[in-house]
Amino acid sequence: MPRLALAFRNKGNAAMMRLMVAGAAMIGVAATAQEAPRAAKKPYQVTSPNGVREDDYYWLRDDSRKNPEMLAYLNAENGYADARLAPLKPLQARLYEETVSHIKQDDSSVPYRDNGWWYQTRFATGADYPVVERRRTPDAPAELMFDQPVMARGHSFFALSEWQVSPDNKLVAWAEDVVGRRQYVLKVKDLATGRVLSDTITNVEPNIVWADDNRTLLYIAKDPVTLRGYRVMAHVLGTPVSADRLLYEEKDDTFQMGIMRTMDDRYACITVQSTVSDEQRCAPAGDPTRFTVLAPRAREFRYSADHAGGRWVIRTNRAAKNYKLVTVADAQIAGGVAGWQDLTRPSDSVFIEDFKPFDGFVAINQREGGNRMIRLLDAQGRSTAVEADEPAYQMALSVNEEPGARVVRYSYGSLKTPTTTYEVDAKTGARRVLKVAPVPGYDPANYVTERLWAPARDGTRIPVSVVYKKGVARDGTAPLFQYSYGSYGISMDPAVDAGRIALLDRGVVYALAHIRGGQEMGRGWYDDGHLLNKKNSFTDFIDVTRYLVAQKYGAKDRVAAMGGSAGGLLMGAVANMAPADYKVIVAQVPFVDVVTTMLDASIPLTTFEYDEWGNPAQKPFYDYMLSYSPYDNVAAKAYPAMFVGTGLWDSQVQYYEPAKWVARLRERKTDSNPLLFRTNMEAGHGGKSGRFERYRQNAEWQAFMLDQLGVAPGGK
Template sequence: MNPTVSFLVASLMTASVHAAPALTPPDAEKHPHMVTTPFGATRNDDYYWLRDDKREAPAMLAYLNAENAYTDQVMAPLKPLQDTLYKEIVGRIKQDDASVPARERGYWYYTRFETGKDYPIQARRKGSMEAPEEILLDINQMAAGKGYFSVDDAEVSQDNHLLAWAEDGVGRRQYVIRFKDLRTGEVLPDRIENVSANVVWADDNRTLFYVENDPETLLTVRVKKHVLGTPVSSDVLVYEEKDDSFYMGVGRTRDDRFITIDLHSTVSSESRYAPAANPQAFTVLAPRARDVEYDADHFDGRWVIRTNDAGAKNFKIVTAPTDATARSQWKDWVAHDDSVLVEGFELFDGFTAIAERSNALERVRLLFADGRQDYVKADEPAYSMGLAANPEADTPWLRYAYTSLTTPATTFELNTVTGERRQLKQQPVIGYDPSQYTTERVWVTARDGARVPVSLVYRNGFRKDGSAALYQYAYGSYGMSMDPGFNQTVVSLLDRGVVYAIAHIRGGEEMGRAWYDDGKLLNKQNTFNDFVDVTRELVRQGYAAKDRVAASGGSAGGLLMGAVANQAPQDYRVMVAQVPFVDVVTTMLDPTIPLTTNEYDEWGNPEQREYYDYMLRYSPYDNVTRQAYPSLFVGTGLWDSQVQYWEPAKWVARLRDDNTGTAPIVFRTNMEAGHGGKSGRFQRYRELAESYAFVLEQLGVDTTP
């Protein structure tokens, strides 16, 4: 079969279409395709043909380009507003900004930007910030001429002489590891392809451990070690993971004594360790067991482990001897608390900093060697707080990050002995005055009685009289908490009278591990119900007009948008679904697609009838029906490896078939990007300005700030 798109698609591909007065959306042809389960259930998928793993089928590309051309047409009258929004957003950015320097092994490391340039420069100075600058990577030069480019993990060898980094020139998160001699500035010829963005040096300063990806599923499958200057073909296999439900990474412990291989599935963990001075054989710290998760660090002659073992649903912290090989050797240190989720920790010579979550808010607890404890303080009703970069343990100073919906990201350091606090940096936001905005936290009772926290922000002068426009955002999956941090792009909405809300719905971990469990697998419908119930209550309380509500989510949050669009279209005027995971059942039935087999404990395995039936009831693509849908702005990247482009493409094609309403649906495909959109600090704001312009116009918002 060589599927083609209809004449409407073909006509949109001609040059004259841009001048045509009629706005006719593309109409993809239907080609029946049966999707079958192992137990015999079948579903017809008329748009399955839009999938092309190589991203080169002419008919598929014609359809995506036709949708882009149609979006161009629809958005053309909004181009002045889009340009205004882009200029506003970029105008708030201090273009020659730099990160807070962090000291490690005698060097101060930092990242800085230069005015007008999209990409950062990674640099360091020896001894003090007054020393001459050494540029590690100028990513502007590296990205020159490329449609997409990113550098993720970058690690300096223990002797400070060599740099290894992982770069991606496509956006598919299939990385290449490169090397540089920092003494000479020479980029070395060694080149390791098809790997994850995760590297660690051994103590010999010649051996690098890395994680190799499966070329098809992109799963992390093998740990290998490369000796600098030798052929990659001779790299030694260190560990191979046979269970494709596990992710894998490599690291070093806090005391630099061990190199670790860390394996995590949705419900299980396992760590292996080897001496960094002679990493020949890796020892299992504790064998994996279903429903037992742990992550470990080594410091002060012992292992310190965060775990949910022995019924510690919200996690506790235990210790173990250096030669530990079983959970029976673990000893409780920080007890489990039903009302406090332990999210992480950092170990220092004189204290331990514990990242926690209580009553839907983050906090940092300080635990001292003599048993005393204290908490880092916050001053706002809704905020986000967490550990910052603390690469060295021999200091009384703790660095932590603080932000809220009105307070730009701020880095503090706190002297845990004297109590002195110093502000090291606050994100500069040109022209922004936090005193002009108000943030608050409200609670909404969902239909089953659960109390859902909601973070709100609006410009002073807002009146809760039921006339305002509302922009509501949520995610609600993987236990990822969407904390109320400052987002300078949202200021453009607030200044036009829009109320911005983050709904902390089930599926995240804002209220502890049970909050996550109540929003996954056979409880997934709670995620969608919570979102809708928050909207209805905010409207009831007068935060917004019923016909002026926008909803937004991306990736798994795009699944949320798709499900809500099917289940409660009347509650929303417009929705934004970026890289949306909307073809749940078909994707999860295909183990060759990235993020399938290792996601069974998040969504369910549709090869089992119970999960198949449940997922089929909410899968956005499968539940499109003849009804009036809200306006929709759908975005994707052709090279997305997390949510394949064909999911939103198929969804939009089906929406065009069944939508009985007249509200516009636009579909933008970035032909040079992956899951995170375009690279570069300015390019992504052009994409955001486009969706903002669409939303503001649909909400009837005065476009003058």
């Protein structure tokens, strides 16, 4: 997983607090200090094959999370943030209340059918977590599978990740995390009695596959240091974990792994993938030991396969940069690419992102013109696009578990249209609305969404999705809030967010910049925004800002920018490259110490990402990464107001990256603009768990941002 979107160890609370208090005394700061904390400088040299760098704040790294001096510094920063944000508490509370008012408390998902049962999740009023239920028929009494509000009790963090029901519908296996570091625990229970079996497996990926015997579970074991999933194991219920059988071990640490059953449940498959290469091996689900490699890995060769209707359907970039679909018969699957037959033609303008095979057709998720859409391909080769009604939107394949179905479920949404679940008939194209996500107190007719095309400095046109409330004048006076990500080929699609409505209602114009590094415009869009082209992501973002200001969507002195994780890298680079273009920058769990992190293969994710950022052991990549790494390029100059957030238990972007960055900013910046650093001591990469908690956390930086933009508490 990329440095995207962990939490608190609830053992040893008192001990940790004692350490923080002791550490505060050591460095002479208090948690409520009105003056900004200053981290101690301790000389340290980071060595590499291509040079030595001085890092006075390297000492802030503590993999045990127990260093009293480090904890005291984080605590002091939290105290300083508390003090500076205290006057904004009423606004923060109001933003949270407004956000929650747009959330239907007793909401439930659209039921879906799988292997003869109907499944659904349901929230009770006030609950942070849903229950998971199933029924034999849509009108039958519900059978409780997971009571997550009860399961979460006593935990500062709780996440129920993947769960899988056995083929005979009697058992369910699931992966849960009560720390937030994504080291999951696999458990199993009897659905008839609710009894949790003794089988418990720790430090696994949230990826589970049942064999047809209803007794064998396939799972992925993680390396305890790097947290890389590297071994596929088979566990037989009722036997000790020490007896589990190794089915496959991935030796190349630049690859990550997954396991799955095919759409028709005939095969169990192991997938390994890197940025530029894939390999898939599959075995009959009745005997998941005899795995056949579908096609051997090769650099710049990617593919993923699924099975339905008596054939394999494969998405591949072989002779198709934007991907195509091919098919191959069961009898030819072991022959590699020789038996592959094209289902679709390669295209320079249409990027195939995903697909779902059914018995008589294939549903395809594709991108064209910056929008994510769906088309259906029948057995005769006829292609039909599913209709859309707005200039900037997204469609995504939803839960479709039955290969014999005639209809396809998908979701539709935009920056003004709430997520709507549809069924489309594969033969007639007729659409039926199953559910419109309820957004109380929100009327889409009161808002305007647009698709703009901003010129980048090299002439490339960057798609931008914009939304604002009707009546906001396009006269260059409005506050502008711009967001982006731009890494790993991950595309940012427009959607209504309950937490954004309060900003729009205060006259803020929101812009989603689809910069290079994602795949909104195809694989070439990604290629032009990673490795030695990474700076295009940063300059695209800046050029979008300047275009929106020039077109009077926002005021030059009222621009806010936000990004998280790899999008936090974007924020750090933008802050160094164009600080005068932004009044305020929000960087959440930011990946800002690029070179040092990528030099350390023991840090989770590092080895996966050499093809994303480059391997700094090679001098061209070292020099290029060093030229934009936010931490290495902090200079003695004025910076915008900044809010930086992290989680102590983050395994995706370690807490010490933003901690070091903030410390260096405090040392070098020449302005008097506020710099606030919030460390959630009980969370990881995604913040605290729970339905409402993220909105409570968001209200803090939103209040800070609105205050810096000069937006009055109740409006413009």
